[in-house]
Amino acid sequence: MKFLISINAQVVLLYKDVATNGTVIAHKKDRNGNVVGKLHPNPVLDTRVMEVQFPADNVQEFAANVIAEHTYLQVDDEGCRFLIVDEIIDHRMEGLAVAPDNMYYTDKYGVKQMRQTTRLGVIIAMETWIYNLASA
Numbered sequence: 001m002k003f004l005i006s007i008n009a010q011v012v013l014l015y016k017d018v019a020t021n022g023t024v025i026a027h028k029k030d031r032n033g034n035v036v037g038k039l040h041p042n043p044v045l046d047t048r049v050m051e052v053q054f055p056a057d058n059v060q061e062f063a064a065n066v067i068a069e070h071t072y073l074q075v076d077d078e079g080c081r082f083l084i085v086d087e088i089i090d091h092r093m094e095g096l097a098v099a100p101d102n103m104y105y106t107d108k109y110g111v112k113q114m115r116q117t118t119r120l121g122v123i124i125a126m127e128t129w130i131y132n133l134a135s136a
Contacts (some may be wrong), residue, residue: 005050005064005071013062013070015054022052028061043068090125097121 007025028049037047044113048064093099098115107113 005046005048009067009071011052011067011071012074013052013067015058015060020054022054022060024050024067025053025059026051037064039064042070086127088124088126092123094121094123101132 005024007024007026011022012019013022013097014020017020028037029087036049039048040046046064046068049061050064050067051059052062053059054066081093097120102115103116108125
């Protein structure tokens with residue numbers, strides 16, 4: 001399996017003991033301008049060091065194999081990222097949302113029908129878990 005970490009890749013890593021979104025911004029280089037570590041086709045054996053930028057422009061160094069492991073654990077077989085919702089903390093409904101008291105209507109034949117699902121207008125604050133980064 002070949003897994004290359006791209007510059008500008010979005011990653012979720014443990015930063016200050018919290019799973020945090022970051023962006024891979026560069027390969028770490030030594031004073032001669034050479035990339036630190038060696039690329040290996042097996043991501044577990046990739047020893048390169050990457051620079052990851054977190055919010056507030058904080059940059060931290062991570063081993064490429066750690067980034068690869070965390071990324072692999074966060075995506076499905078098609079490369080789609082997933083989150084597990086632990087708890088919905090709060091919500092609010094705005095302009096285009098269908099209010100609960102207006103969720104149904106009666107069609108021209110007198111049959112009660114549910115309105116189309118709301119696609120915009122509901123803001124949800126939730127606690128999410130990707131997986132236990134500390135034990136990965």
